[in-house]
Amino acid sequence: MNPDIERLVSRAIEIYPKGLRGALNADEVAAYRGLVDHMIDVSQEWAPDTNWCPLAKFLEPDRPKLADDMLSRFVPTRAFAFLRETLGDRIVILLQHTIVRRRDASRTGDRSPWHLDVDFMGYDGEMLNMWIPLVDVGAGHPGLTFIIGEEATRRAWAHWSAWAESNWSPASRVAAKDLFGDDTRLAEILGTDLTDVARTPILKAGDAILFNQAVLHRTQDPTAAIGPRYSVELRLATLSDLPQTYRAAALPSALVSVEGGRVAMKYMPSDRLPAG
Numbered sequence: 001m002n003p004d005i006e007r008l009v010s011r012a013i014e015i016y017p018k019g020l021r022g023a024l025n026a027d028e029v030a031a032y033r034g035l036v037d038h039m040i041d042v043s044q045e046w047a048p049d050t051n052w053c054p055l056a057k058f059l060e061p062d063r064p065k066l067a068d069d070m071l072s073r074f075v076p077t078r079a080f081a082f083l084r085e086t087l088g089d090r091i092v093i094l095l096q097h098t099i100v101r102r103r104d105a106s107r108t109g110d111r112s113p114w115h116l117d118v119d120f121m122g123y124d125g126e127m128l129n130m131w132i133p134l135v136d137v138g139a140g141h142p143g144l145t146f147i148i149g150e151e152a153t154r155r156a157w158a159h160w161s162a163w164a165e166s167n168w169s170p171a172s173r174v175a176a177k178d179l180f181g182d183d184t185r186l187a188e189i190l191g192t193d194l195t196d197v198a199r200t201p202i203l204k205a206g207d208a209i210l211f212n213q214a215v216l217h218r219t220q221d222p223t224a225a226i227g228p229r230y231s232v233e234l235r236l237a238t239l240s241d242l243p244q245t246y247r248a249a250a251l252p253s254a255l256v257s258v259e260g261g262r263v264a265m266k267y268m269p270s271d272r273l274p275a276g
């Protein structure tokens, strides 16, 4: 296997997904839900019916400065302290792919099918997704379902790689649409009953789960929950391991550095980020 892929897959097997309870406290959750409402309401002015939006949209001129509101509120959280412990003092937030969602429970068609985030992120560097539900999920609203374990993860990758060989390139970054099919098809691909390898973490509003682009996942099956499912997917990298394809694409990013105990946030396209 390609050594870059091998590294990400090994980390997917050994480390991820990894949970953090209480990443945001109750006040932070309430503030974030308000911000997500504001962002989605504004987004619907240009994309009626949408239920998700990247933070990058709020860096454009004449838009409310909601990306900055969200990120400056992030710095004092336990979530950020945990990221500093895990990733160090220079963290890149990938704003084109840091997404807020307000999924309507009644619109079951809005679910994401089985996929790997590698499709839009590439594998020549590690991208982490810190996924934070702002309502209870798993046993409440639909959360995320992950495939875990060595054999299943490797088989999923063999399947993706065979497709990617002739269909995916860093420049085109085509998404592998329906590559893993429904649960019946996936069980065939993985050669195992999904009950052995599929896990849906039960999370409280404000808990977080961290995973890289080599972890196969989808939206949990619909639950009986009423009202929207709010979530934030914060996509991150370290400066030294930022996917090169991301750098080359010059996408909106924020560099968060801690120097002398002070946190500084600088917005810039990814091709202008300092070398790691």
Ligand SMILES: O=C(O)CCC(=O)C(=O)O
Pocket: 101, 111, 112, 117, 129, 131, 143, 144, 217, 218, 219, 220, 231, 233
């Ligand atoms: O919001 C969801 O249900 C899917 C999110 C997802 O695929 C992700 O955060 O990578």
Ligand SMILES: [Fe+2]
Pocket: 112, 115, 116, 117, 217
């Ligand atoms: Fe995803």
